[in-house]
Amino acid sequence: MKILVTGAAGYVGRAVVNDLLAHGEQVVAVVHEHEPDLPDGVERRHADLTDHAAVSAAVRGTDGVCHLAGLARARLGSRPPTRYHAVNVTGTAHLLDAMAAETERTGRPAGLVLASTGSVYGRPARVPVDEATPRDPLHAYAASKAAAEDLIARQAATGVLGATTLRIFNAAGASAGRADRGLTRIIPRAVAVAAATRPTSPLEINGDGTAVRDFVHVRDVAAAFTRALRANSPGRHAVYNLGAHPASVRDLVASVERLTGNPVPLRHLPAVAQEARVLIADTTAIRTALGWAPTTQGLDDLVRDQWRTARRAEATP
CATH class of the missing domain: 3.40.50.720 (NAD(P)-binding Rossmann-like Domain)
Incomplete structure (x- = not known):
């Protein structure tokens, strides 16, 4: 087709x-x-x-x-x-x-x-x-x-x-050797801070970091x-x-710090009233109807993929 x-x-x-x-x-x-x-x-x-x-x-x-x-x-x-x-x-x-x-x-x-x-x-x-x-x-x-x-x-x-x-x-993650470059999204933003690509800028998060996303x-x-x-x-x-892997913002930051070996300094902003505290997907329907299932095991897989791919891109002349 x-x-x-x-x-x-x-x-x-x-x-x-x-x-x-x-x-x-x-x-x-x-x-x-x-x-x-x-x-x-x-x-x-x-x-x-x-x-x-x-x-x-x-x-x-x-x-x-x-x-x-x-x-x-x-x-x-x-x-x-x-x-x-x-x-x-x-x-x-x-x-x-x-x-x-x-x-x-x-x-x-x-x-x-x-x-x-x-x-x-x-x-x-x-x-x-x-x-x-x-x-x-x-x-x-x-x-x-x-x-x-x-x-x-x-x-x-x-x-x-x-x-x-x-x-x-x-x-999240990378495809065909290309990491997510969108610094409006939290995983590439957190990885960028850990990689010291923006050494003077902490990771800004809304609220106390307990909000959960999928x-x-x-x-x-x-x-x-x-x-x-x-x-x-x-x-x-x-x-x-x-969806596949629910995690709080704190969980995500901990994953980035653990996998990169670098700190992720935080700056807390007020929580956004128009956002859910917890938003997790039930994926039963697509698994049943289309036989779809995630190929990754957890949040660490996504963070590791972003980190490794971004680092390779930086090292490429």
């Missing part, structure tokens, strides 16, 4: 591209403003999600879509809610329009896999959360992802495509995309959580 990957230049997008290639799929990467370093054999098509015509052209001739492009969450309040809606919701609508047109042209409903987020659950009353847990998005990013999920579900119900939403909790290796996330894409069927929209 020829699979279109939006957000192919991103951290998770690159891992998805690599997994699809490893499973024999042809990959078409949607790129925006720059030419990313992607594997040989990957076709590149330029499109902005907010450009309906460009998205339509990018989709033409493809058999399925892994949709990872979008405006990611940054510091709360740093971007207007309308911008999240324009990119993550209207952009998804453009993609669905293009896929519907392609289905009408070929007579073959395609499959779509959406990268959503565990933050759509907000502050759940009980954990771990399963897919039936009511959503309660507390900020614009989560609300835009929830709206995109709903739009895809309604489109799938018409029979023009089959779709899966993957609610990713916290992707971490999953980026390669396992990518494997879930390939499995979900192949399991899609027209008229159906499936939703699955993706």
Whole structure:
């Protein structure tokens, strides 16, 4: 199959591209403003999600879509809610329009896999959360992802495509020799502090470090995309959580210090009221339906992978 990957230049997008290639799929990467370093054999098509015509052209001739492009969450309040809606919701609508047109042209409903987020659950009353847990998005990013999920579900119900939403909790680790470079995420940020790449800057954390999050290796996330894409069927929209290793911020810092042998100085900021104290995924559904399971044993595996890969990258001339 020829699979279109939006957000192919991103951290998770690159891992998805690599997994699809490893499973024999042809990959078409949607790129925006720059030419990313992607594997040989990957076709590149330029499109902005907010450009309906460009998205339509990018989709033409493809058999399925892994949709990872979008405006990611940054510091709360740093971007207007309308911008999240324009990119993550209207952009998804453009993609669905293009896929519907392609289905009408070929007579073959395609499959779509959406990268959503565990933050759509907000502050759940009980954990771990399963897919039936009511959503309660507390900020614009989560609300835009929830709206995109709903739009895809309604489109799938018409029979023009089959779709899966993957609610990713916290992707981490490295893929194809590339560590996570996103210093907005806590594992690469903690490893960077331990590596003394920012020696005068402590690791800033919100609250006392007891907040618990669920971490999953980026390669396992990518494997879930390939499995979900192949399991899609027209008229159906499936939703699955993706998590693997719950850990507190304190646990994470202790892991980084133990594995690197270096201290991670901390600076405590006020806790963010719009964040859950504990957010853990119940992954029973994806394990049962798709046979997916994490390949890592615990948080240390993710931290060790980030540390070793980042260090190799620094040593490479």
